[in-house]
Amino acid sequence: MAEVRLTSVGKIYSGAVPAVKDITFSVPDGGFCVLVGPSGCGKSTLLRMIAGLETITMGEIRISDRVVNTVEPMDRDIAMVFQNYALYPHMSVYDNMAYGLRNRKTPEPEISARVAEAARILELEPYLERRPRELSGGQRQRVAMGRAIVRQPQVFLFDEPLSNLDAKLRGAMRVEIKKLQRQLGVTSIYVTHDQLEAMTLADQLVVMNQGVVEQIGEPLSLYERPETVFVAQFIGAPPMNMIDLAPGGGGPKGLDGSSELPVPASGARLGIRPEHLVVDEDGRPVPTRPGDIRLELAVDAVEAVGAETYIHGRLGGDGLMITAREHGKMLLPPGTSRVFTARRENLHLFDAATGRRVDI
Amino acid sequence: MQKRSYFAGRMLPYALLAPQLLVTIVFFYVPAAQAVWQSFLLQDAFGISTEFVWFENYQLLFSDAAYYQAISVTAVFSVLVTVAALSISLLLAVQADKSLRGAGVYKTLLIWPYAVAPVVAGVLWLFMFQPSLGTLARGLRHFGVDWNPYLNSGDALSLVVLAAAWKQISYNFLFFLAGLQSIPKSLIEAAAIDGARPARRFWTIVFPLLSPTAFYLLTVNIVYVFFDTFGIIHAVTHGGPAGATTTLVYKVFNDGRAGGDLGGSAAQSVVLMAIVIALTAVQFRFIERKVNY
Numbered sequence: 001m002a003e004v005r006l007t008s009v010g011k012i013y014s015g016a017v018p019a020v021k022d023i024t025f026s027v028p029d030g031g032f033c034v035l036v037g038p039s040g041c042g043k044s045t046l047l048r049m050i051a052g053l054e055t056i057t058m059g060e061i062r063i064s065d066r067v068v069n070t071v072e073p074m075d076r077d078i079a080m081v082f083q084n085y086a087l088y089p090h091m092s093v094y095d096n097m098a099y100g101l102r103n104r105k106t107p108e109p110e111i112s113a114r115v116a117e118a119a120r121i122l123e124l125e126p127y128l129e130r131r132p133r134e135l136s137g138g139q140r141q142r143v144a145m146g147r148a149i150v151r152q153p154q155v156f157l158f159d160e161p162l163s164n165l166d167a168k169l170r171g172a173m174r175v176e177i178k179k180l181q182r183q184l185g186v187t188s189i190y191v192t193h194d195q196l197e198a199m200t201l202a203d204q205l206v207v208m209n210q211g212v213v214e215q216i217g218e219p220l221s222l223y224e225r226p227e228t229v230f231v232a233q234f235i236g237a238p239p240m241n242m243i244d245l246a247p248g249g250g251g252p253k254g255l256d257g258s259s260e261l262p263v264p265a266s267g268a269r270l271g272i273r274p275e276h277l278v279v280d281e282d283g284r285p286v287p288t289r290p291g292d293i294r295l296e297l298a299v300d301a302v303e304a305v306g307a308e309t310y311i312h313g314r315l316g317g318d319g320l321m322i323t324a325r326e327h328g329k330m331l332l333p334p335g336t337s338r339v340f341t342a343r344r345e346n347l348h349l350f351d352a353a354t355g356r357r358v359d360i
Numbered sequence: 361m362q363k364r365s366y367f368a369g370r371m372l373p374y375a376l377l378a379p380q381l382l383v384t385i386v387f388f389y390v391p392a393a394q395a396v397w398q399s400f401l402l403q404d405a406f407g408i409s410t411e412f413v414w415f416e417n418y419q420l421l422f423s424d425a426a427y428y429q430a431i432s433v434t435a436v437f438s439v440l441v442t443v444a445a446l447s448i449s450l451l452l453a454v455q456a457d458k459s460l461r462g463a464g465v466y467k468t469l470l471i472w473p474y475a476v477a478p479v480v481a482g483v484l485w486l487f488m489f490q491p492s493l494g495t496l497a498r499g500l501r502h503f504g505v506d507w508n509p510y511l512n513s514g515d516a517l518s519l520v521v522l523a524a525a526w527k528q529i530s531y532n533f534l535f536f537l538a539g540l541q542s543i544p545k546s547l548i549e550a551a552a553i554d555g556a557r558p559a560r561r562f563w564t565i566v567f568p569l570l571s572p573t574a575f576y577l578l579t580v581n582i583v584y585v586f587f588d589t590f591g592i593i594h595a596v597t598h599g600g601p602a603g604a605t606t607t608l609v610y611k612v613f614n615d616g617r618a619g620g621d622l623g624g625s626a627a628q629s630v631v632l633m634a635i636v637i638a639l640t641a642v643q644f645r646f647i648e649r650k651v652n653y
Contacts, residue, residue, distance in 0.1 A: 053549050074555040086546035090568045099564070100554035147554070 002064030002077075002154035002187055003029045004050065010058030011045055019045045021211045023059070027204060030185045032178070034202035036192055037234070042211040044159055047191045051080050051157050064154060074103075079148035080157040083164065085140045087132040087147075093119075094128040097146045111150075118146040121180070138169045145177070149184070156181070158190040162197065174200060195235050199223070207231050229355040232271045232348055238310065238323045241277075243270045244352065254296040254316025257288075260344075264351050264358060271348035274310070277324035277340040279332075291344035291360075297322055299332045313338070392633065398626035417627035426603060427611070427628070434607040437521060438585040444525040445581055446574065449532035454562070456533075457540040467537065474530040478591030485523035486596045509597065513604030516597045520605050523596060524589045532577050539573035540566070579643055586636055608632045 005026040012018045020042040027033040035043040048054040050061055052073035061068050068076050079100075087096050094115055101111045119125045122142040132140055141161060148156055161177075162170045178201055181188050192198050198205055199219045207214040207222065207230070215222055215231045226232035226240075233239045245251050245268045249259040258270060270293070277295065278286050288294065297313030300321070309330040315322050317337070324340055332338060349358045367373050402413045421427050456466055473481065488496045491508045500507040509516040543566060551561045567574075590609050593599060599606035599614055606614065609632060616625025 051549075051553060053552070073549075073553045074557075078553065080550070080553050082546045082550060084544060084546055086544065086550035088547065088551075088565060099551070099556075103555035103560065147550075151554075 003027065003062075004033075004155055004187060004189065005062040006046075006050075006059065007062075008059035009046070009049065009056060009061060011042075011049060011054060012057050018211055020049070023213055025204075025206060025213065025216050027187055027189060029064075030187055031203050032181055032188045032190065032201060033204045033206060034190045034192060034198040035206045035208060036195060036198035036202075037208035037214075039193055041208045043191045043193075043208050046208070047157055047159055047189060050155075050189060051078055052076050077154040078157055079151045079153040079155075080159065081144045081148050081161045083160040085132075085144040085161075085164075087140060087143055089132055092129050092131060093124060093135070093143050093146075096132065096143055097150045100147065100151045114150045114152075115146075118149045121149065121183075122146050137165050138173065141165060141173060145180070149180075154187065156186050156188040158188065160192055161190075163192070163194070170197075177201065195237065199235065205235075207234060209234075225357070226271075226348060227357050229269055229271070229350045232350070236273060238274050238325070240271045240273050240348065241320075241322045243272070243315070243320060243322075244268075245270050252315055252319050254319055256294040256296075257292055260291050261347070261349055261360060262358060263349070264353075266354075267352035268358060269350045269352055269355075271350065272322075272342045273346065274323045274325035276342050276346040277322070278342075279311070279324065279326055279330065280339045280341070285339065286341040288341055289344070293342045293344075293347060295322060295340045295342070296337060297324070297340055298337050299334050301334060302330070302332055304329050304331060311338075395626045395629050395633070398622060399630050400623075401626075402623045413623070417623045418631075421624060421627050421631070426606075429603050430606050430608050430611045433517075433603070433605065434586070434609075437517065437524075437589075437605070437607055438582060440517075440521045441524045441528070441585045441589070442578065442581045444521065445528040445532055446577060448525065449529045450536050450570075450574075452529070453533050453536035453540055454566075456537055470533050471530050473527050474534075476527065478527065478588060479595045481527045482520075482523050482592035482595030485519060485526070485592075489519050511601055513601055516601055516605050520589070520593050520596050523592045524585065527592070528581060528584055532581065535573050535577055536570065539570045543569050575643070575647055578647070579640060582639060582643075583636065586632070608635070 003026060007024050009020065009023045010018055011020040023046060025033075035046060037043050045054055049056050050063075052068065052071060056069050063076060063078070088099065091099065097115045097118060098111045101114065106114075115128070116125075119128055122145060124139070124142055124146055127135060127139060127143075132143065135143065141164075144161065158177075162173050165173060174197055177190075190198075190201060192201075202219050204216065205219045205222050206216050209230050214234075215227045219235075222231060223235050226235060229242065233242065243251055243255060243258075245258050245261070245263050247263060247265050247267050249261050249263040249268075251258040251270070261268070261270065272293070272295075280286055295315060296317075297311070297315060298317045299311060299313045301312045303310040303312075307328070309326045309328065311324045311326060311330065311332060313322055313324070314320070322340075344360065347360055349360050350356060351358050399417050400412055400414060402411045402416065403409070452470060456470070476484070486494075488494050489500075489507070489509060491497050491501075491510060497507050506512075507515055509519045547565060547569075548561060551565045556564060586607075587609055589607065590613065593605055593607065593610050594613075597605040599610045608628065612625050612628045612632065615621045615628065619625075
């Protein structure tokens with residue numbers, strides 16, 4: 001069990017722009033930290049630096065108070081699950097899991113006990129003698145997990161372990177990973193580009209963009225209070241609607257109520273999540289309070305998925321595309337114009353120049 | 361997955377196979393059959409009279425001490441060349457796979473020897489090690505080595521082994537390098553995290569995954585040593601001194617072409633063919649089982 005602490009960590013490939021810049025955060029003992037961001041944001045590089053597969057050019061990484069900057073991967077007491085699983089194709093499932101223990105000269109009876117235990121937890125018992133190529137994607141994924149578990153490391157590192165699975169299996173494995181991590185209580189760092197995976201797995205979410213950390217926190221607090229435009233748009237699906245406001249608070253045609261907002265001198269971006277847009281039922285407008293925002297949308301397309309309905313419409317008839325999410329079925333005919341209301345407490349306002357949150 | 365192909369017409373598959381079959385028949389089955397027929401004949405040196413003698417050529421062959429010497433020379437020669445060519449090329453490929461800067465130049469330079477004809481390769485090595493003129497031979501003498509491949513059978517054998525291995529290294533290198541590059545990097549990283557040091561990673565992960573390549577190269581190299589090294593031996597030693605570098609294939613040439621014993625030479629080539637077929641069969645039967653595809 002261990003705490004992982006990163007202090008001003010950076011990585012510069014020779015002569016190029018920095019891949020990772022000045023990253024500081026710590027994962028408490030037993031915590032589940034998810035690094036999330038678009039591809040190329042440096043999240044995988046950062047994970048590989050923690051694993052010891054990439055050199056650290058700046059700052060310091062500590063695992064349970066030991067600085068590991070120059071420690072070999074094998075001596076960091078970590079286990080890693082790779083995106084392509086990296087199973088040894090010429091070894092049976094049993095040997096794949098036993099390999100790391102054999103390298104460490106673990107006595108053979110203990111190896112078989114540990115592998116048996118891991119196989120039981122992961123329901124791999126019937127497959128121990130098989131080769132990886134004889135297994136399905138989900139089973140391979142579990143073998144990769146098993147290989148990490150048997151080592152009983154201080155830290156688990158996951159590099160997009162679910163991205164090669166189909167959507168259904170991905171959902172199931174996500175739940176399993178979370179359950180397993182709770183059960184074993186091993187500090188874990190998990191990399192993904194899938195914000196849904198990130199939201200559901202993490203105790204602590206680290207949103208990265210272009211090599212820097214945008215925001216760190218609990219998943220729901222990031223969702224409810226994004227500190228930057230990037231986080232606001234990255235977390236949540238469908239993404240948050242963003243409307244540009246002029247310095248005085250004037251907005252585009254079809255937007256009403258924005259002059260009440262504390263728009264900074266450089267202008268602002270107004271963010272409204274789709275589920276916070278409430279449509280006026282036929283002839284019964286939503287009662288508004290001071291500070292609420294009203295949008296007039298010309299309905300473009302309606303996607304009813306059963307439990308909820310996504311309404312895509314153009315602001316003021318032909319302006320910005322805005323998405324609203326309503327409960328239940330709501331079959332508005334395309335081309336009709338509707339008014340949507342967003343409560344003041346659900347609005348997000350960002351400085352147009354810095355992209356940072358402005359308190360309302 | 362559908363593995364069997366279906367063709368619309370009956371003739372098309374035969375037409376597609378025909379060119380390859382034709383080449384195989386003309387250049388392999390016909391000469392092989394001729395050799396078998398010839399091996400039962402006895403001809404005088406001028407080709408005037410021919411007599412059918414059944415197995416007399418074979419009887420003579422197996423009572424000839426020089427033939428047994430050629431067998432043992434071939435065995436030593438093929439083991440030395442194969443081991444040297446495979447191990448050196450594997451070492452070079454592992455280094456090329458690691459190195460980053462100048463890897464392209466390195467690879468290109470390593471591939472050149474393959475484009476050199478066997479005789480030219482032989483002459484090249486002969487020049488370097490010619491006792492009185494060769495640059496490297498003079499170096500050896502300088503260090504007190506009594507080097508003379510014309511008189512010393514050990515020196516002669518080393519020289520042809522060196523030349524033959526050198527020429528085959530580039531071919532092996534290409535295959536080993538391609539094999540190494542097809543091993544996903546994450547496997548090596550996983551092994552590193554799993555506590556395997558570089559040497560152990562090589563023997564437990566990399567080498568087993570290279571085994572199909574190594575097996576293929578072993579077969580190809582043995583066939584190469586048996587047949588294609590003829591040019592090198594002919595250019596460097598002419599099989600000498602005193603038959604020290606006369607391999608089976610060189611003896612076939614020497615007895616038939618130079619000695620005029622066509623029947624005996626044909627019998628030798630039939631035996632040689634049987635040996636190579638047997639060796640290849642043994643390799644597929646016993647070694648292939650241990651290979652991980």
